[in-house]
Amino acid sequence: MSIEQMKFAYLKEKGCALTGVRKIPDMGPDDVLVKQLVCNICTTDYGQWLGLREHQGYPMAGGHEGSGIVEAVGSGVKDLKPGDHVAVAYNSCGKCEACRRGHEGQCTSADYKNLTEDGYRGNFGFADYNVRSARNLVKMNPELPPSEAAFLEPLATVCKGISKLRLEPQETVVVIGAGTMGLVNAQAAKAKNCRVIVTELMEKKLQAARDMGFEVIDVSKEDPVEKVKELTDQKGADAVIVAVGNTKANTQAAELVKELDGRILMFAAGYPAPEIELDSNVIHYRRMELIGTFGADMKDFFKAAELLNTGAVDVSKLVEPEKFLLDDIQKAYEHASVPGMYRVSVLLNEE
The missing domain is CATH 3.90.180.10 (Medium-chain alcohol dehydrogenases, catalytic domain)
Known part of the structure; x- marks a missing residue:
């Protein structure tokens, strides 16, 4: 033809x-x-x-x-x-x-x-x-x-970020936001054998996260920082993935990670551009990592295809x-x- x-x-x-x-x-x-x-x-x-x-x-x-x-x-x-x-x-x-x-x-x-x-x-x-x-x-x-x-493409961008975040099995990861990319991030972290906690406000998205089997925090009813501390014996998360583009989420991430050596992945963009309201001394003394990610390379696309083709990410x-x-x-x-x-x-x- x-x-x-x-x-x-x-x-x-x-x-x-x-x-x-x-x-x-x-x-x-x-x-x-x-x-x-x-x-x-x-x-x-x-x-x-x-x-x-x-x-x-x-x-x-x-x-x-x-x-x-x-x-x-x-x-x-x-x-x-x-x-x-x-x-x-x-x-x-x-x-x-x-x-x-x-x-x-x-x-x-x-x-x-x-x-x-x-x-x-x-x-x-x-x-x-x-x-x-x-x-x-x-x-x-x-x-x-x-x-x-x-x-394939959205999951490839997630694979790029997850690689930069250096997740290890059994680590606790908090994903801020249960939108499309938040839940793709959550699934990719789960595929790394991490414990995943998702925070969200909208009921539809909360239910989607529950249906996928994640621990969920409804931020309209509970303080996410206090709840994460409660769920982690007051330690906080090893890593936080910011999957919504707003200033409050950016700032809150620093309160969700553990006291020392916590990692924060800035996954989402936002328009108009959000800010980060964070004292640089906090980053310094807590040895905190702020990690940016954008796009993907072919190795990330091949990893994404593997996850989709085998059903590891649904x-x-x-x-x-x-x-x-x-x-x-x-x-x-x-x-x-x-x-x-x-x-x-x-x-x-x-x-």
């Missing part, structure tokens, strides 16, 4: 998501034509739709949490074949210094803000077909639902039941941006 055009969705401006048609890129020897099945709407995506991330630029043909099926492969592709189920990693050239060092997430030639010849930014995740480099695709378990396979409860067709992209953004939503899937090849 010859595919000459791709139908795609893009953000024209704040609050305005449209669809268009363009010529599909030519395939090179190392490229793969992917029939894209699903792309989930990330916080980054609907944040721009809400007007909170306009620095990303327009028109934005975004979407980076996607999965699909290989339709055709170039002559130089050896590890993928038509019919394989895949999910999308970051674009990377494989040639720059960062890529050669295994830091593909810092690739200097793969900026999503770069304009295509027809004037779009982004990676065309919300499109029915796309041509992608084979090096930026990861094989997925065909039994995994496409909406769950599309969690994201089935993090996909909203209502899904949207590509033509309904505006409604999809409206739904995804409702407070408390988990991932909303856009179906890319269904009528």
Whole structure:
């Protein structure tokens, strides 16, 4: 079958998501034509739709949490074949210094803000077909639902942070926030055989955390600092993952970790930018670590695929039941941006 055009969705401006048609890129020897099945709407995506991330630029043909099926492969592709189920990693050239060092997430030639010849930014995740480099695709378990396979990228960013946090089995980890990324972090920490405590305010998210088997603190009813101390014999947590982007959570993390050598992972961004209200002497005398994390490298994508493909991380409860067709992209953004939503899937090849 010859595919000459791709139908795609893009953000024209704040609050305005449209669809268009363009010529599909030519395939090179190392490229793969992917029939894209699903792309989930990330916080980054609907944040721009809400007007909170306009620095990303327009028109934005975004979407980076996607999965699909290989339709055709170039002559130089050896590890993928038509019919394989895949999910999308970051674009990377494989040639720059960062890529050669295994830091593909810092690739200097793969900026999503770069304009295509027809004037779009982004990676065309919300499109029915796309041509992608084979090096930026990861094989997925065909039994995994496409909406769950599309969690490859968010879980890869979590794997990056968990690696930097240096978790050890039996450590106590507190995750602030039971949103999508909070619960993905919680599951990844649990897969490291850690004790995981989740703090949250919203009832829907509290219930999701309970359904996943985590110890849960409802901060509308209990002081999280006092409760964590109670649950840890007054010691505090070995590590805290801040999975919500606000000043209170950033500051509270220092009260949740143990007195000496506690580690805090600053996972979440926030717009407008949150602050950290923390005396630097506290960091100094308590030998506290503040660890930043962002993005992922290919080793993190492969680890994420292993966790998803084997069921070690189960994201089935993090996909909203209502899904949207590509033509309904505006409604999809409206739904995804409702407070408390988990991932909303856009179906890319269904009528």
